Amino acid sequence: MNLTVSQLLHDRALADPDGAAMIVHGSDPLTYGRWHERSTELANRLVGRGVGRGDRVGLVFGAADWTDYAVAFCGVLAAGAVAVPLSDRLAPGDLRFMLDNCGAAGVVHGAGLTVPGVGWSATIEDLRAETSYEKAAPEPPAPGDPAQILYTSGTTGRPKGVTATHANLAYGCGGRRRPFAHSRHLAHAFPIGTNAGQTMLVNALDAHPAVVTLPRFTPGRFAALIESYRAGTVFLVPAMAIELINAGVGERHDLSSVLLLGSAAAPLPSAVATALTATFPNATITNYYTSTEAAPAQTVMMFDPDRPGSVGRAIAGGRVRIATPEGEPLPAGEVGEVWMRSPAAPRAYYGDPGSTTFRDGWVRMGDLGRIDDEGYLYLVDRESDVVKSGAFKVSTIHVEEAVHAHPAVIEAAAFGVPHPVLGTVVAVALAVREPLAPEELRIFLKDRLAPHEVPAHVLTVDALPRNDGGKVDKRALRGRVEST
Structure with missing residues (x-):
């Protein structure tokens, strides 16, 4: 089923207009009906400003503004444009580089934030206050249209913009059985402008539970959030897991509601995974391995002390292999480059269609690893870190x-x-x-x-x-x- 992100929001708003999609702790929930209404209004304002199909629009928001960010993201897409999510914590020089690199027409940003002078800039409230526009009826985006450009972390060089289509972002969504149905609430603390954060936005559109987050992560606040909402699903990065363990939050908070705890963005050391089982006594500890370039392809590993170094096996139609730099497959047990293949429409670097990272639907992950006889992937290292x-x-x-x-x-x-x-x-x-x-x-x-x-x-x-x-x-x- 090929869907667009805009169609996902439209269908969910129609089916469950009063359902809570996203909650920033301390603020009113964003319902599906209100999300759709506000995004449609924003799309009209953007078209009235001259934003056209395929134009890039930067989005700069902080964690306290997750709901406004969600509205802005879907509003940009409904206008037929391409969203460029960016963290409010970026250095001004990096922010300007990314906006210049993608040729942004303008920027929608959170209140109180200063952004570089690239095209126009406005808050959501600025756009709502504009009256001199004709109500537009943007042509709906198609599944193959670009939806977002997400910049890599730049740990080994200049950040690169990764383009994803609507079909890529919406892959696997819209089914009758919604993900994480064991939960009423899904808690996370991922920042805006990251691949993990974008996954949480799609979860808010498609998954069963309401997605809850908080304006600023601290171990105590996050544990209190989980306890308050009785979250059944929690997502974090290993650094947050380490902070939770070191702060002893399991001794002060009831975290027994968590049945699934997912770790992403970096390898989860086995000592940390073992400690998490004590902090979250009823949770299955799961490690997810993917990249901004490869998503939604991923491997998933439920923590197994007998396979402490594995990041799991490919799931949901994706594939993983070990190959030479030229992409030639290597046999089980042999160390080589990790390549992943997404079952969805592949991503690509913006402005660099000839990149050797992408080849015949496969994505070169930049990691070295091996696969055992049962298909479990073990990372050896980042190629640049060896x-x-x-x-x-x-x-x-x-x-x-x-x-x-x-x-x-x-x-x-x-x-x-x-x-x-x-x-x-x-x-x-x-x-x-x-x-x-x-x-x-x-x-x-x-x-x-x-x-x-x-x-x-x-x-x-x-x-x-x-x-x-x-x-x-x-x-x-x-x-x-x-x-x-």
Whole structure:
């Protein structure tokens, strides 16, 4: 079934106009009927401003404005234009780069935010106040039309805009059996402008539960949100999971309502997954692996202590394989590049149709991994993160898994730093519960890592630096080690 996002909202509003679609804690719920009404009004205002089919419109909103963002997103799409979701936490230079890169006609933004002077800019209220326009009847978008351009996190270089069509975003939606039917509420704390955040927006359109979030994540607030709404489904990133565990929220809040806890955006260390089972006693802990380029293709892994390093198997018609850089498949057990294939219309880089990331429907993930005989995928490392030390190649994921096993470690990130003889050696940055001397850590790792894998440099930090998508900024950590 090929649908558009606009059709999804129209159909849900018709079937359940008073149903709560999205709730920002402390604010009134956004119902499906009101969502459709406000988005249609906004679409008319945008067309009155001259926004046409295929025009790009930047959307800059903070977490407190999730409902306004949802209205703006669907309003842009209803006008036949392309939404460009952007975080309010971006540096001004990065924000301008992205708006310039996609050729944005204008920007719709949250109240009180300042955006670069690219075309026009307006809040939703600014647009509602305009009266000098003729009521428009935009031509409905088609499933193959572009719906959004989402920028990658840029952890290995300049962010790239990834275009997704309506058919890609709405894939699998609109069925009679709605996802997460075991829940009345689905709680998350993903930021706007990320692939995970966009997945939550689509869940608000299509899934059974109302999607609830909060203006600002802290472990206590998020746990209280879950308890207050008796959320049956929770989505987070590993960094949030670590904060929840370290804050001991399970001792102060009743989190027994959670039956499914999904982690996304980064690998979930097995030590963290094990701790989550104690914090959420009734939850199935699940790790999701995908990328902005590959979605909705993904692998899913319900935490299994017997397969601590696996990110699972492909689901819902998607496929995963290990291949050479040219895309030639490799046999089970052999390490190579991870490629994924979406069952939906594939995505593409905006303005770069010839990119080698996309090939014959397959997406090059930028990760190294292997697949066992039962089809379970194991990540070895980001291709750009592999540490080439002397004659050896070291997996930073493997090092991080071993370091996380130390009871004093809250979170850890491994990376390579220059060495005059070996070329590169392993360094690790740690946030700890109690003092941990480098030599004490190395003794602990002696039986868990090979000599060339043991960190030559150990940096203790209050918290690991992260980008807006929740991924560790290893470039910043590498700079700190190199400057000492």
